[in-house]
Amino acid sequence: MIHPVILCGGSGTRLWPLSRKDYPKQFARIFGEESLFQASVRRASGDCFAQPVILSHSDFRFLAAEQLSALGIEKATIILEPEARNTAPAILSAALYLDSEGCGEDVMLVAPSDHVIRDVQAYHQALDAGADAARKGRLVTFGVKPARAETGYGYLELDDAPDSFGAHAVPVTHFVEKPDASRAAEMFASGRYMWNAGIFMFRVRDIIAAFETCSASMVGPCREAVDNARPDLGFIRLDEAAYARTPEDSIDYAVMETADNVSTVPVDCGWSDLGAWDAVWHEMMPDAHGVAKSGAVTQLDCHNTLLRSEENGPHLVGVGLENTAVVAMGDAVLVADMSDLQKVKVAVQRLKDQGVPQAETFPRCYRPWGWYQTLALGERFQVKQIMVPPGRQLSLQSHVHRAEHWVVVAGSANVTIGEEVQLVCENQSVYIPIGTVHRLENPGKVDLHLIEVQTGSYLGEDDIVRYEDIYNRA
Known part of the structure; x- marks a missing residue:
């Protein structure tokens, strides 16, 4: 069995005002009737998958449980992080929990809960190849075939351009940070660089051993947090004091960039991490004029523009807009140049500094x-x-x-x-x-x-x- 580990504790702000601290984007319905979290869980469901393990924050525990129940999933394990410490402590804690349940030789799939994957069949084919490599002791990443010279993603460098996608794992030469525009264009043209999707597969005991080698200081506190975890209304709360001692780090920095047994499966599956509103614009299939719209929207003579009026938002009218993103909700409106959408996070911090409640508080408060x-x-x-x-x-x-x-x-x-x-x-x-x-x-x-x-x-x-x-x- 493959054990899905779904990470859903983040509170991303780049999709503000739709995504806020108390209702982050993974629980929102950005496309269709399911939330991104529900779609992520559904992709990791089926005969070859065990019941999912969910890593979340205490503030989202009932929301996650309710959305799982809507999918008919009642036996998921929901592990609650006392605080956000980035992906490495969360993944290690999940691995230690699975090991304590007698699953040390099994393969675990680690996936974020806020991504979009359009071609699920191609994704599952890649998971099959990844599982084969993981069972041979490899730490597997998934490198997405880039659709454009994107500056908002990290990359995986391969020895050569892949000869196929989703078929087998190949060695990773380097992990590359988010590039500037000229470097991104060079990497895109070479064909040797894949987007780093942040999705991983490995045997449970292999990733624990990798942490012991590459980030030994993280193992003791995480093991204590798991060993001293306590049940709470069907949830598992990691020990707060122990978890607070874990180094705050990503899985890439903590393990993947220094381990000597890392491979990637190149995949072409219509993936996006929806890291900013321009990524949503791409996924909304803009029309011939580059206009993507959703909700109560009317537009006239707009080009390369995103117009969204979210649930309970006003009727949005765009006239003569060029390279503009407009997202309207009942209590807040974002208007930004498409080239500046990575600065939305900075704008949200400015709102927080000014004490504006819309910075973090969602109009509908879930309890x-x-x-x-x-x-x-x-x-x-x-x-x-x-x-x-x-x-x-x-x-x-x-x-x-x-x-x-x-x-x-x-x-x-x-x-x-x-x-x-x-x-x-x-x-x-x-x-x-x-x-x-x-x-x-x-x-x-x-x-x-x-x-x-x-x-x-x-x-x-x-x-x-x-x-x-x-x-x-x-």
Whole structure:
């Protein structure tokens, strides 16, 4: 069996405003009805694959579990990193966990959760070749045939241009950092350089041995973090103190660039890491004028332009735009020259420095019990839409500074107010005074939607006193 290890703890900002710290791009539906995370898991499902191992951050644990459940995957192992330490500690921890489960001789596939692969058949053919090489003791990367002289990717240098794609593994001569434009053009023309896809295969014990040789200081803390991990509502939490001692490093720097048994499988599978909005523009198949659009969009006389209005965003109108990316959401709009899209990360940092909440906060806030979205916010009042799926419940809680009015607009709710529990149906409402202990639960078989009106002197999310909580937040 091949053990898929899916990395989904990142919080990329280059696709802001769609991707933010509390709802990163891997969980977003950028193409089609599945998120990038779901598509990554689906590609690593089938007869030859074991149940996936998911490496994620605690903030995303319920979101990852819910999206797995939507795929019908209920037995995945979700390992929670206490903090982001780059890919090397995450991959080593997954390998040590698999080794502790008696899978040391098995092959593990490590894949990011935020990439696009258009030709899944070609990808699976390459995985077959990679697994063959991994079973012979090779540490395998996957080098993607470049479609253009790209400056946003790292590269793998081969001895010669590959004679086939997806058929077999070949030695890697060098790992090459992101080049400038002239160097990228030279490498693209040579045919000897492949994009570094950040996808790996190796036997579990081989990668552990490689870490012991190439990055020995990482092994002890990671092993302690795995050995002292604790279960939490079906998740596995790595030991926080031990994991904090691991060096922060990528798998490329920690192992792959110094190990002497590294190979790559050249593959042509329609891959993109969606590292910036120009990569999304490429994947959206621009029309003859170079215009790619999505959502509520109207354009006139635009060229080489990306226009996207995301869910709940405004109707976006572009007139006479050239080499421009415009991404609109309900609370933020990005307008940038296509040549400057790598600077979006810098712009987001500027927003953070200025204390702008849109820098990190997504309009729809996901919680283990469902989600809420702010519809209106003013001095001493806030209006939210709340959705609770069947069988979910909020914590038993109270607020020091605010009262709440709930109006059910769809479904039904069991509402606890003090000692009283009542069923509230569509078009009915309840009032929760300041300081009153209360709880909301969906006892039905359809999603519960309600409007919450908060009034008071302070409306922050930290004005919650929890007494009971099925998600261990009390």
